[in-house]
Amino acid sequence: MARKIIIDTDPGQDDAVAILLALASPELEVLGLTCVAGNVPLDLTARNARIICELADRRQMPVYAGCDAPLSRKLVTAEHVHGKTGLDGPTLPDPTMPLQDTHAVDFIIDTLRIQDTGSVTLCPLGPLTNIAAAFERAPDIIDRVQQIVLMGGAYFEVGNITPTAEFNIYVDPEAAKIVFAAGAPLVVLPLDVTHKALTTQPRVDAFRAMGTDVGRAVADWTGFFERFDKEKYGSAGAPLHDPCVIAYLLQPDLFSGRDINVEIETASDLTLGMTVADWWRVTDRPANALFIGDVDADGFFALLIERLARL
Ligand code: BDR
Ligand code: CA
Numbered sequence: 001m002a003r004k005i006i007i008d009t010d011p012g013q014d015d016a017v018a019i020l021l022a023l024a025s026p027e028l029e030v031l032g033l034t035c036v037a038g039n040v041p042l043d044l045t046a047r048n049a050r051i052i053c054e055l056a057d058r059r060q061m062p063v064y065a066g067c068d069a070p071l072s073r074k075l076v077t078a079e080h081v082h083g084k085t086g087l088d089g090p091t092l093p094d095p096t097m098p099l100q101d102t103h104a105v106d107f108i109i110d111t112l113r114i115q116d117t118g119s120v121t122l123c124p125l126g127p128l129t130n131i132a133a134a135f136e137r138a139p140d141i142i143d144r145v146q147q148i149v150l151m152g153g154a155y156f157e158v159g160n161i162t163p164t165a166e167f168n169i170y171v172d173p174e175a176a177k178i179v180f181a182a183g184a185p186l187v188v189l190p191l192d193v194t195h196k197a198l199t200t201q202p203r204v205d206a207f208r209a210m211g212t213d214v215g216r217a218v219a220d221w222t223g224f225f226e227r228f229d230k231e232k233y234g235s236a237g238a239p240l241h242d243p244c245v246i247a248y249l250l251q252p253d254l255f256s257g258r259d260i261n262v263e264i265e266t267a268s269d270l271t272l273g274m275t276v277a278d279w280w281r282v283t284d285r286p287a288n289a290l291f292i293g294d295v296d297a298d299g300f301f302a303l304l305i306e307r308l309a310r311l
Contacts, residue, residue, distance in 0.1 A: 003249065004029045005030055006034060006111060006123065010126030011086060012039040012040075012087070012126070013082060014241045016052045018125055018242035019056075020052065020218070021246045021303075025307055031111055031115075032100075033064070034066050034108060036067055037068050038127045038171055040082065040084075043065075046064075048085070048086050051087060053097060054095050054097060055214060065103070067105065067129040067130050070175060105134045105137065108130060112144045121146045122149075123245050124168075125150070127169075127171035128169075132175035132176075132178040136178060145184040150245065151190075153190040153191070154192055154275060155190060155275065156192045160191060164271040164274040165273030173266045174266055176275075177264040187248060188257075189255075190275065193293065195233075198297070199226055203237065207219040210305075212309070215308065222237075225238055243304060244292075251303055254303070255296075256292070257291050260281060261278040261287055262277045262288060
């Protein structure tokens with residue numbers, strides 16, 4: 001039986017690749033896409049999610065708009081990485097499929113209550129506002145979550161939006177604190193992993209060589225956001241962050257990590273949004289996350305290319 005997931009997302013080119021990977025994979029049943037403000041404001045992330053579904057020819061996929069701002073802070077966006085639309089790169093048609101009337105937070109709550117306990121996995125690819133809002137409003141759903149597998153945080157890589165914070169956690173640290181403290185089984189794919197999954201030229205060429213609309217779009221997307229990271233890091237390509245979440249669900253043996261304690265900094269101006277990960281287990285704080293540290297990058301891209309070619 002396919003594993004049921006909800007993808008909570010702020011597309012974002014790398015979110016787009018993650019969504020396509022999930023839609024291409026029969027092992028996963030995507031119950032819906034819930035959108036959140038992050039890389040760009042909510043109206044654009046909700047639009048982009050539908051562009052992606054239409055590219056994959058999945059117009060029936062329910063797409064929900066959620067929170068348009070962090071729980072208690074002003075929204076920080078990342079147009080400098082993702083472009084004005086959040087999905088800059090290829091020219092894709094405006095979406096015509098509808099946005100659902102239900103709020104994303106209500107959809108998350110209702111779905112977890114309706115589905116069997118332990119049968120729904122949450123896959124957050126953006127700031128954790130929607131998930132935290134759902135947990136705050138309906139704490140009964142926390143025990144019903146099978147697993148949360150999220151992209152966010154960093155230990156060895158420390159930060160990308162500030163010297164000490166990763167973007168998704170930094171945008172809504174209060175939400176991250178709620179999710180990391182909730183007690184649901186948690187798997188974290190931090191920058192430490194995603195910075196090993198680089199879109200090198202041969203990998204981008206392989207997307208383009210598919211000769212499909214999806215292959216061309218993915219090559220154009222990665223080509224677009226690469227320019228920023230290659231210049232910043234002097235690397236051979238850009239980290240392909242969010243697809244690591246879906247790849248972990250499909251092939252966890254590509255990844256390795258440690259069960260450790262991870263706390264979120266919410267008070268310090270200097271280190272706001274830092275994921276204080278006890279990688280070396282120097283405290284006796286209890287483990288609350290499987291914090292991934294390594295990935296077989298060639299295996300990851302082989303999976304991605306094989307799956308995206310199906311669309
Ligand atoms: C994360 O931030 C966003 O810009 C990406 O989509 C990814 O989810 C990486 O820090
Ligand atoms: Ca994202």
